[in-house]
Structure formats: structure tokens, C-alpha cells
Amino acid sequence: MTNHNEQLKEGSAGLPPCQVACPIHQEAREYLRLIAIGDFDRSLEVIKRTSPLSSVCGTICAHHCEDECRRQNVDESLSIRGLKRAAVEFGCADFPAPAAVDENKKVAIIGSGPAGLIAACDLALQGCRVTVFERENELGGAPRNFIPTYRLPDETVELDIENLRKIGVEFKTGVEFGTDIMPDDLRKEGFKAILIAVGLTASRGLPLPGSDHEDVLMALTFLRAAKRDNFRLDGKEVVVIGGGNVAMDVARSAVRCGAAKVRLACLESAEEMPAFPWEIEEAKEEGVEMNCSWGPTGIRVENGRIKGVETHECTAVFTEGRFNPCFDEDSKYFISGDTVIFAIGQAADIAAVRKAGIPADDRGRIDFDPFTMKTPLPDVFACGEIVNGPSTAVKAMANGRVAALAIYNYLESKPFAASMVEEQEALPVLADDVAEKVKKISRKEIPILTPEERSGNFIPVEKGYTMAMAVWESRRCLGCAAGAERIVEKCADCLTCVRTCPYDVPVVSDEGDVMIRDHQCQACGLCLTVCPNLAIDFRTPYIAEAEEQLESVAGELAASRNGKTQVMVLSCALGAYALPEFREEFMKNKPANMGVVRFPCISKIDTTHILKAFQLGVDSVIVAGCAADENDDCPFQKTMYWAGQRVSRVKSLLKEAGLDEERVVLCSFTPEQVATFKDSIGETMVQLEELGQR
Numbered sequence: 001m002t003n004h005n006e007q008l009k010e011g012s013a014g015l016p017p018c019q020v021a022c023p024i025h026q027e028a029r030e031y032l033r034l035i036a037i038g039d040f041d042r043s044l045e046v047i048k049r050t051s052p053l054s055s056v057c058g059t060i061c062a063h064h065c066e067d068e069c070r071r072q073n074v075d076e077s078l079s080i081r082g083l084k085r086a087a088v089e090f091g092c093a094d095f096p097a098p099a100a101v102d103e104n105k106k107v108a109i110i111g112s113g114p115a116g117l118i119a120a121c122d123l124a125l126q127g128c129r130v131t132v133f134e135r136e137n138e139l140g141g142a143p144r145n146f147i148p149t150y151r152l153p154d155e156t157v158e159l160d161i162e163n164l165r166k167i168g169v170e171f172k173t174g175v176e177f178g179t180d181i182m183p184d185d186l187r188k189e190g191f192k193a194i195l196i197a198v199g200l201t202a203s204r205g206l207p208l209p210g211s212d213h214e215d216v217l218m219a220l221t222f223l224r225a226a227k228r229d230n231f232r233l234d235g236k237e238v239v240v241i242g243g244g245n246v247a248m249d250v251a252r253s254a255v256r257c258g259a260a261k262v263r264l265a266c267l268e269s270a271e272e273m274p275a276f277p278w279e280i281e282e283a284k285e286e287g288v289e290m291n292c293s294w295g296p297t298g299i300r301v302e303n304g305r306i307k308g309v310e311t312h313e314c315t316a317v318f319t320e321g322r323f324n325p326c327f328d329e330d331s332k333y334f335i336s337g338d339t340v341i342f343a344i345g346q347a348a349d350i351a352a353v354r355k356a357g358i359p360a361d362d363r364g365r366i367d368f369d370p371f372t373m374k375t376p377l378p379d380v381f382a383c384g385e386i387v388n389g390p391s392t393a394v395k396a397m398a399n400g401r402v403a404a405l406a407i408y409n410y411l412e413s414k415p416f417a418a419s420m421v422e423e424q425e426a427l428p429v430l431a432d433d434v435a436e437k438v439k440k441i442s443r444k445e446i447p448i449l450t451p452e453e454r455s456g457n458f459i460p461v462e463k464g465y466t467m468a469m470a471v472w473e474s475r476r477c478l479g480c481a482a483g484a485e486r487i488v489e490k491c492a493d494c495l496t497c498v499r500t501c502p503y504d505v506p507v508v509s510d511e512g513d514v515m516i517r518d519h520q521c522q523a524c525g526l527c528l529t530v531c532p533n534l535a536i537d538f539r540t541p542y543i544a545e546a547e548e549q550l551e552s553v554a555g556e557l558a559a560s561r562n563g564k565t566q567v568m569v570l571s572c573a574l575g576a577y578a579l580p581e582f583r584e585e586f587m588k589n590k591p592a593n594m595g596v597v598r599f600p601c602i603s604k605i606d607t608t609h610i611l612k613a614f615q616l617g618v619d620s621v622i623v624a625g626c627a628a629d630e631n632d633d634c635p636f637q638k639t640m641y642w643a644g645q646r647v648s649r650v651k652s653l654l655k656e657a658g659l660d661e662e663r664v665v666l667c668s669f670t671p672e673q674v675a676t677f678k679d680s681i682g683e684t685m686v687q688l689e690e691l692g693q694r
Contacts, residue, residue: 038578044091058085113141115384115400210299242343483523565692
């Protein structure tokens with residue numbers, strides 16, 4: 001019992017924090033759940049409902065979702081980005097069917113980066129005739145042209161582009177807005193709206209002494225040359241200036257281009273570096289030397305050749321939250337090298353946009369209204385990094401989605417303001433008293449090449465999950481906002497759920513009322529199946545989906561009745577039961593007198609489900625769960641115990657009805673036994689068939 005307000009909160013609104021944290025609000029919980037039961041096709045279908053770049057995002061997304069995963073309160077966040085890639089690799093699904101094309105709604109999108117592509121997808125699905133214009137010969141924007149292939153292979157981008165072609169998006173490459181085509185040209189072709197989504201394609205440098213040397217390179221120029229032109233740095237000693245993700249791409253690409261040594265210098269301390277921690281770690285593994293808290297003052301050139309970079313110590317990068325580096329002029333350091341690459345930020349290449357008549361200020365920013373997504377030209381909109389500055393690909397996509405909504409409302413002559421886009425509310429944090437009772441399960445890291453295997457080539461570093469690894473990793477999901485909620489009108493405050501829940505989610509108020517903290521529920525289903533008054537429901541249809549199969553499977557058994565005992569197996573759907581050995585091979589080749597209904601853990605199988613099977617005419621029921629061992633990764637607790645309680649209850653009911661209680665059997669199997677389920681269940685089937693002949 002407790003009187004703490006947070007502990008007694010019931011019926012809280014809110015979505016899983018991973019979904020809210022995702023800039024495009026992907027339903028991570030749902031596609032992870034489908035992976036956990038082995039349904040990669042439906043998982044990919046869920047992903048494609050909200051993202052046209054499932055392949056790209058599954059490979060390089062900054063996974064903001066993982067930053068808010070409530071599993072962190074227990075051990076480590078889910079590998080959501082890695083699981084998305086698994087859905088792409090093992091699943092097959094199309095986008096939702098687009099609406100009929102309205103030729104009066106022609107939209108031109110300038111730029112084929114993430115922001116432009118998601119806008120193209122959203123508008124095409126709503127029936128617009130969309131054409132994407134790209135000045136480069138390769139589609140995909142900055143990710144395609146600048147992200148090294150060891151992180152993002154070309155074929156990954158092309159897969160997403162091809163999917164967009166299938167829903168009617170047209171692409172034209174080698175066409176530069178403001179040079180090859182102007183707004184008036186597009187209007188004459190019937191385009192009713194234009195979206196500028198050209199991104200940031202120019203690198204920033206510093207006006208240091210020696211920075212005009214021919215061996216001083218800009219980050220994006222170098223990355224493009226390394227990716228497209230087989231640019232080499234054989235035997236060179238390279239100094240990379242910068243500490244962000246682009247700097248890591250540059251440093252690691254320099255290693256692969258044959259540099260004898262790569263040294264990186266940045267203003268930030270090791271703890272402050274803006275690059276993702278895993279990028280920094282992998283760069284170190286590949287031999288990149290990190291020189292943190294050093295700012296360049298000049299590039300030393302002797303006899304026409306670069307000797308290195310002169311630096312002084314940076315004592316602080318920010319002052320009161322603003323970028324304002326402070327230096328110790330007396331603390332100096334020389335970093336040797338014969339090639340220097342600046343990777344200190346990107347800017348918009350605004351010249352072409354200005355030629356097209358789009359107003360821009362002296363800092364290269366488009367004149368843009370973020371509330372309407374419009375430029376001063378009434379039919380010209382803008383989105384992405386060109387208006388918001390550098391960001392992750394998925395954040396640019398989110399802005400592109402808002403722009404698409406603005407354009408569609410414009411074409412429909414409806415008002416629009418960005419404030420109309422509904423904000424989403426996340427569930428509160430996982431309570432400490434609940435988190436400490438959740439079983440700790442180690443995160444399965446995505447397999448990668450060793451430093452020795454990867455440093456001399458541009459082969460993709462990540463190998464990706466195997467199907468089995470994806471299934472086991474996705475099982476770690478806590479199912480936030482998926483589980484139990486109390487039906488107040490039916491609740492008798494009997495305390496059964498309080499006594500049953502292994503996580504102490506149901507609590508009792510000072511007034512003696514039972515309250516289910518549904519925002520803390522782990523979706524195991526135990527309370528649902530023990531409530532004597534049926535006063536608990538699930539917020540998601542996971543159990544209902546299985547229940548719906550009972551009738552159809554029983555019907556199939558009845559239709560194929562051949563004199564043998566008709567057996568229905570109510571099995572777990574997770575772990576080994578989600579893998580092809582069971583889900584495909586066994587299910588396709590199971591005995592004709594056996595039907596299978598898979599539940600998302602046998603903890604969710606109720607006595608009513610077993611009795612329903614008998615009511616539908618089956619002769620016997622097998623409840624098949626998982627055998628626990630020291631390596632058990634099942635996230636739920638006491639599953640076999642409670643399954644045993646329900647089977648015992650059904651046995652007693654059968655006995656009272658004058659039927660043989662041996663007609664219902666509880667079994668548990670190791671993953672190895674599940675993989676050979678037909679053999680593992682063989683003896684039990686023989687016993688049940690003999691029983692049916694009595």
C-alpha cells in the first residue's frame with residue numbers, strides 16, 4: 001500500500017516514449033512486437049506506414065528512440081535501429097495503397113535527400129503527382145553522396161528509391177533548380193506547388209594561415225571523392241579538424257583511403273565531442289588518434305609542403321550555452337601531418353536558390369516562415385536542413401512531413417499552421433519499484449567487422465542481426481502502454497491482481513480501492529487471466545488476435561477430421577516459437593490432426609481459451625511453453641507456474657464434467673526441442689491419440 005501520487009496514478013494517457021522521441025513517431029513497440037513473434041512481413045508493413053526510408057533509417061538512423069527507451073531503467077535500451085534493419089532484411093511489405101492520382105495536384109520537390117523523399121512519399125500517397133528534381137546524378141541527397149559506403153551502401157538507398165517509384169514518384173536527375181529549371185518553368189509544366197529540400201551541401205572551413213594550400217581539403221568534397229572517385233591518400237599523414245559525426249566519417253574514410261596516420265583535433269573535450277560515442281570508439285579502433293581540447297591557429301607550411309597544424313588549448317567551448325570558445329594562449333601543441341581536412345560544419349549552397357528568385361539573407365538562409373512552411377513566393381515551400389540547419393536525417397524527415405502537410409492543405413485551399421501538428425505525450429518514466437522487479441536481459445549488440453577486417457576497405461562495418469538474434473533482442477521490449485487496464489465498473493477490489501502481479505503494478509489506495517498503474521504494466525497478461533470478475537482488459541489487441549484464431553483453427557481441424565484425435569496446441573509465440581523452424585517448417589508440415597494457435601507468451605493463455613477449444617470440438621489441448629534454464633531470456637516471470645495453475649483448473653472442470661482430465665497437457669520445451677517440435681511433441685501426441693481411442 002502507498003499514498004504516493006505517482007504510484008496511485010491509473011489510466012494515464014501517453015504513448016511509448018520511444019514513439020514520442022522518434023521525430024516521425026514510428027510505432028516502435030508494435031514493429032518490435034511483430035519481430036518478437038517472427039512476423040517480419042507485418043513488422044515491415046508497420047514501419048512503412050510512417051517511413052519511406054526504412055532501409056536507410058535501419059542502417060544509419062541516429063535512433064533518438066533508443067535514447068528514451070524505458071528499458072534503460074532496467075539495464076540497456078532496445079537496439080531499435082538494428083531491429084528495424086532486420087525487419088527490412090527479413091520482411092516483405094509494400095507502402096499503403098496510394099489514393100487515385102489527381103493531375104491537378106502536381107508538386108515539384110527540389111532535392112532527393114531525406115526531407116524531400118518523405119514529403120514526396122506523403123504527397124504521392126495522398127494522390128498528388130510528384131516529381132523530384134535532383135542536381136546530382138545519384139538520388140538520395142547527402143546520405144547517398146557523402147555518407148561512406150562502409151556505413152551506407154548505395155544499394156540500401158536505391159532500395160528505398162525503388163519503393164517510392166512503385167507508388168508513382170517520378171525522379172529527374174542532373175537538373176539544378178535555379179540553373180536548369182526555374183519556378184516559372186515548373187509552373188508552365190502544371191506544377192501547383194514547389195518544395196525546396198536541398199539540404200546542406202557546402203563545407204565550412206577556417207581562414208587560417210596556410211588554409212589555402214592545395215592539400216587542405218573540405219569534408220564533403222573529400223567524402224564525395226572517396227565514395228565516387230576512388231580518391232587515395234596512400235602514405236599520407238592526415239589531420240582532421242572537427243569532432244562531429246562528419247569528422248568521424250572523414251577520419252575513418254581517410255584510413256580506408258590508405259593514409260599512413262590519421263590524427264583528429266577538436267575544440268571539445270573527450271566527454272563533450274558531439275559525434276556519436278560508437279562512431280568515436282570505432283574510429284579509435286581503426287587507429288585514429290584523438291586530440292581533444294585543441295583549436296587550430298594555423299597550418300604550418302615549409303618549402304611548399306604542409307608540415308602540420310598549430311593549435312592552442314581550448315579551455316571552454318561554450319559560454320552560457322552559446323558557442324564561444326576560450327583558449328589558453330600559452331598552452332600550444334603541434335599536430336604533424338601533410339594533409340589537412342576541415343570537418344567543422346556544413347552550410348547551404350544558396351547560389352542556385354537565389355538564382356531561382358527565392359529571397360535569402362547574407363548568412364545564406366532562405367526567407368522562410370516556419371509556421372506555414374512557405375517562402376515569400378506563395379507556391380514555394382521549404383523544409384529540412386536548408387531552413388533548420390544541421391540535424392539528423394530523421395529530424396529532417398520530420399520537417400519534410402510537416403512541409404508535405406502544408407502543401408497538401410495549400411492544394412486543398414485549406415488553412416495550415418505548423419502548430420496544427422499534434423504534439424504527442426509520452427508515458428511517465430518506469431517507476432523504480434517496478435524496474436527492480438523486471439528481469440535483466442543483456443542487450444544483443446549488432447555484430448560488426450573487426451578493426452582488422454574493416455580498416456582497409458569500404459565494406460559495410462555492420463553485419464546486422466541474424467533472424468534469431470532479432471527475435472531474441474526484440475523480446476526485451478517492455479511493451480509500454482500495451483498492457484492491462486482496469487474496467488472500473490466491473491472491479492470488485494478483490495485484490496487478486498495485487499497478489500498475482502510479479503511487478504507490483506496494481507496497488508491499493510488509502511481508501512482501499514485497487515488501482516492498476518497501467519503506465520507501469522509489463523504486459524505479461526497474468527492479471528488478465530486470473531481476474532475472477534473479468535475486470536481487466538488489454539490496451540492492445542495482442543491477446544484478441546490469438547483468440548480470433550481459435551475458431552478458425554478448430555474449423556480447419558473439423559474440416560479435415562480423419563478419425564484421429566483432433567489436437568489443438570496453444571503455444572508461446574516468442575523466442576524459438578518465432579523462428580522459421582517452428583513458425584514455417586513445422587507449421588507447414590504439422591500432422592493433419594493438429595492445429596496451432598500462438599499466444600504472445602503462455603502467460604496470456606486463460607482457462608477460457610482452453611475451454612473454448614473444447615467447446616469448438618477439439619478432442620485434446622496441449623499448452624506448449626518454454627523450459628527455463630540459466631540462459632533463459634524470457635522477459636516474463638512465473639509463466640509456467642501460472643500456466644500450470646490454469647491447466648490444473650481445466651483438468652478439474654473436465655473431471656467434474658465426467659471427461660478425462662488427461663485430455664489437456666502442459667509441456668515445456670527448450671529452444672532445441674522447439675526447433676524439432678514434431679519430434680518433441682511426438683510422444684505426447686501418441687498418448688493423446690491412444691486416449692481418444694478409449
